[in-house]
Amino acid sequence: MKRKIELVNNELTKIYPANTALNSILADSMNYSLSAGGKRLRPIMLMAAADAAGTNGEAFCRIACALEFVHTYSLIHDDLPAMDNDDYRRGKLTNHKVYGDATAILAGDALLTMAFDIITSVNTVKPDILLKVIKELAYAAGAEGMVGGQVIDLQSENKRINIDELRKLHSAKTGALFCAAIRIGAILAEASDEQLQALTRYAKEFGLAFQITDDILDVIGDNEKIGKPVGSDEKNHKSTYVSLLSLEKAQKLAKASVDNAVQALDIFGDTADFLQSLAKYLLTRQN
Amino acid sequence: MKRKIELVNNELTKIYPANTALNSILADSMNYSLSAGGKRLRPIMLMAAADAAGTNGEAFCRIACALEFVHTYSLIHDDLPAMDNDDYRRGKLTNHKVYGDATAILAGDALLTMAFDIITSVNTVKPDILLKVIKELAYAAGAEGMVGGQVIDLQSENKRINIDELRKLHSAKTGALFCAAIRIGAILAEASDEQLQALTRYAKEFGLAFQITDDILDVIGDNEKIGKPVGSDEKNHKSTYVSLLSLEKAQKLAKASVDNAVQALDIFGDTADFLQSLAKYLLTRQN
Numbered sequence: 323m324k325r326k327i328e329l330v331n332n333e334l335t336k337i338y339p340a341n342t343a344l345n346s347i348l349a350d351s352m353n354y355s356l357s358a359g360g361k362r363l364r365p366i367m368l369m370a371a372a373d374a375a376g377t378n379g380e381a382f383c384r385i386a387c388a389l390e391f392v393h394t395y396s397l398i399h400d401d402l403p404a405m406d407n408d409d410y411r412r413g414k415l416t417n418h419k420v421y422g423d424a425t426a427i428l429a430g431d432a433l434l435t436m437a438f439d440i441i442t443s444v445n446t447v448k449p450d451i452l453l454k455v456i457k458e459l460a461y462a463a464g465a466e467g468m469v470g471g472q473v474i475d476l477q478s479e480n481k482r483i484n485i486d487e488l489r490k491l492h493s494a495k496t497g498a499l500f501c502a503a504i505r506i507g508a509i510l511a512e513a514s515d516e517q518l519q520a521l522t523r524y525a526k527e528f529g530l531a532f533q534i535t536d537d538i539l540d541v542i543g544d545n546e547k548i549g550k551p552v553g554s555d556e557k558n559h560k561s562t563y564v565s566l567l568s569l570e571k572a573q574k575l576a577k578a579s580v581d582n583a584v585q586a587l588d589i590f591g592d593t594a595d596f597l598q599s600l601a602k603y604l605l606t607r608q609n
Numbered sequence: 610m611k612r613k614i615e616l617v618n619n620e621l622t623k624i625y626p627a628n629t630a631l632n633s634i635l636a637d638s639m640n641y642s643l644s645a646g647g648k649r650l651r652p653i654m655l656m657a658a659a660d661a662a663g664t665n666g667e668a669f670c671r672i673a674c675a676l677e678f679v680h681t682y683s684l685i686h687d688d689l690p691a692m693d694n695d696d697y698r699r700g701k702l703t704n705h706k707v708y709g710d711a712t713a714i715l716a717g718d719a720l721l722t723m724a725f726d727i728i729t730s731v732n733t734v735k736p737d738i739l740l741k742v743i744k745e746l747a748y749a750a751g752a753e754g755m756v757g758g759q760v761i762d763l764q765s766e767n768k769r770i771n772i773d774e775l776r777k778l779h780s781a782k783t784g785a786l787f788c789a790a791i792r793i794g795a796i797l798a799e800a801s802d803e804q805l806q807a808l809t810r811y812a813k814e815f816g817l818a819f820q821i822t823d824d825i826l827d828v829i830g831d832n833e834k835i836g837k838p839v840g841s842d843e844k845n846h847k848s849t850y851v852s853l854l855s856l857e858k859a860q861k862l863a864k865a866s867v868d869n870a871v872q873a874l875d876i877f878g879d880t881a882d883f884l885q886s887l888a889k890y891l892l893t894r895q896n
Contacts, residue, residue: 344757344781347764352752399718404691404710423691424763427714431686431721432752438725439747442740449736453729456743460726465639465719470631476711477634494631 323600326369330362333383334390337440351421351429352436355394358412361609364389364503367525367600371507374587374594375517382510384444385455388437389503392463395433396499398426400472406558413546434463447510455506462502471495480559485566489530496536497529504528520589524597527583531604534576537562539607541569547609580605610887613656617649620670621677624727638708638716642681645699648896651676651790654812654887658794661874661881662804669797671731672742675724676790679750682720683786685713687759693845700833721750734797742793749789758782767846772853776817783823784816791815807876811884814870818891821863824849826894828856834896867892 338353365386369379379386401408401416402423408416418426441456461467471494478491504525508518540555541564555562563572583601587594625640652673656666666673688695688703689710695703705713728743748754758781765778791812795805827842828851842849850859870888874881 344753345760345764348752348757348760395718399714402711402714404714424689425760427686427689427691428756428760431682431717432756434718434721435747435751435756438743439751442744442747449740452740453736456725457729460722460729464722464726465635466631469715469719469722470635473632473635473712473715477632 323366323603326366327362329380329383330365330387330390331357333387337384337387338436347421347425348429348432351417351425352433354414354420355398355411355417355429356390356433358394358414360412362390363600364393364499367500367503367528367597368507368510370596370600371504371521372511373507374521374590374597375508375511375513376593377511379507379511381446382507385441385447385506385510386503388440388459389499389506391433391437391440392459392468393499395430395437396463396468396472398430398433402426405472405476406554408554451509451512454509458502458506458509462498467494467498467502468496471498475560478561481561483561485563488561488563488566492533493526493529496533497526500529500532501525516589520586523586524583524601527579527586528601528604531576531579531583531601534563534572534579535604535607537564538569538572538576539609540564544608576605610653610890613653614649616667616670617652617674617677618644620674624671624674625723634708634712635716635719638704638712639720641701641707642685642698642704642716643677643720645701647699649677650887651680651786654787654790654815654884655794655797657883657887658791658808659798660794661808661877661884662795662798662800663880664798666794666798668733669794672728672734672793672797673790675727675746676786676793678720678724678727679746679755680786682717682724683750683755683759685717685720689713692759692763693841695841738796738799741796745789745793745796749785754781754785754789755783758785762847765848768848770848772850775848775850775853779820780813780816783820784813787816787819788812803876807873810873811870811888814866814873815888815891818863818866818870818888821850821859821866822891822894824851825856825859825863826896827851831895863892 334356338356368386368389369382372379372382397411398417400406401411402418409419410416417429438456441452444452463469471491474491475495501522504521505518508521537555540552543552545552563575567575580601584598587598621643625643655673655676656669659666659669684698685704687693688698689705696706697703704716725743728739731739750756758778761778762782788809791808792805795808824842827839830839832839850862854862867888871885874885
């Protein structure tokens with residue numbers, strides 16, 4: 323895991339400074355959030371899915387980084403005063419607290435746009451495959467995925483939603499991009515339909531377990547380790563798996579999702595070991 | 610022109626409602642700005658460039674609409690309180706005045722993202738050509754183009770910049786997307802290098818003339834016809850071609866750019882008539 327994070331971080335440094343010569347403040351703002359760390363889960367999952375399907379996933383590290391651009395843009399916009407109004411992220415001030423709202427909005431816009439530029443610049447993958455990759459990403463990040471989920475999230479503040487609505491919200495807001503990461507890895511590996519379906523099942527269960535454990539951490543986590551204040555869901559009157567189900571039931575549901583995720587990859591041999599471990603790690607994550 | 614606008618408007622209605630089933634408020638917000646009218650210049654220029662290069666440009670109407678998605682997103686974000694803080698656009702309240710800042714930011718994000726989804730969904734163009742199209746668009750809309758230009762624009766408020774800086778600003782903020790529209794049309798028509806270069810020269814001169822005439826309209830235009838208050842540049846302490854050069858000199862420079870644009874297309878026969886007329890129209894535009 324540590325080695326994979328370093329691989330992604332190293333690749334990220336190769337991409338972003340070279341592409342931002344026009345305006346140094348915009349470049350600084352983009353780089354500030356891109357280099358803020360994080361687990362690089364989406365790029366790592368993309369590469370691991372390609373590994374599972376029998377190719378060398380690291381060969382797709384550049385495309386994997388495009389997902390981190392999209393993820394980073396979404397965090398910058400989510401943190402804005404007009405949205406969640408968060409001051410801290412990963413232990414650092416949020417982008418708009420440092421660069422102001424306007425530059426933060428534009429840095430997010432530029433990161434999203436550049437993600438597509440990055441993918442089209444890859445010349446080691448066949449054009450028809452790259453187009454499928456772009457389509458997966460654009461769909462997952464758009465109105466039917468991440469952005470749509472964020473709108474539902476904002477609409478759901480200060481009111482009690484039920485567990486089905488919560489699931490729909492997160493399946494769009496965070497699940498869609500995990501799903502795209504895994505599916506893009508499979509597409510790049512030219513996986514069979516059976517493999518693609520199994521990996522998609524894994525991604526959906528992973529996304530669910532990720533969100534439940536995120537909600538749990540917001541209740542019982544450690545400020546220092548998370549890098550932002552715990553209790554923000556309660557403060558923002560957000561429905562969570564914990565508030566709707568109880569802590570104990572949420573923990574059980576997380577465990578069940580992880581089991582399902584692991585099981586979904588049974589058709590693979592040990593090429594899927596890493597993805598299975600990644601799902602299990604969610605149950606012990608501390609940030 | 611009128612027929613082409615109708616063609617684009619008709620194609621737009623085919624795209625956007627179908628893709629926004631997850632959240633109706635998000636869909637409403639996107640559609641509100643997409644359907645607010647406007648001259649649909651960028652889609653029309655894309656199709657006209659393909660016409661000039663000897664194919665039937667209307668066959669690329671769907672891809673042309675993707676440019677209108679990108680243009681519309683940029684207007685929504687530019688109008689935000691954190692940016693230009695405008696209340697009216699094309700005679701209607703701006704998006705955030707109707708839907709709130711959060712939804713407006715997200716509607717912009719979704720429009721930008723969906724533009725790439727739209728292009729990847731076209732199956733009548735070869736994948737390697739579509740990839741070139743996406744690359745042109747992503748580059749023009751990103752940190753080195755439109756978004757980078759908007760950051761410079763915001764940084765230039767309340768201070769006097771010189772004419773070279775003004776040109777650089779607008780060449781990125783508005784010029785890059787005009788340039789992409791024309792170049793994408795040429796790429797789709799599989800134009801020769803000579804044709805692509807001539808069309809690119811046209812696009813750059815067109816972009817310059819467009820911006821100068823925009824600045825002129827903000828001084829001597831008619832509120833009703835423009836759909837927003839004149840004098841906003843002065844209100845926002847923005848440097849313009851008029852404020853830096855004088856009205857008369859700005860008019861002369863606009864005329865010279867239009868002449869250059871028209872001349873750039875001399876290598877084409879009458880297939881470029883429409884683009885030449887479009888450049889000339891800038892000198893008499895009222896909105």
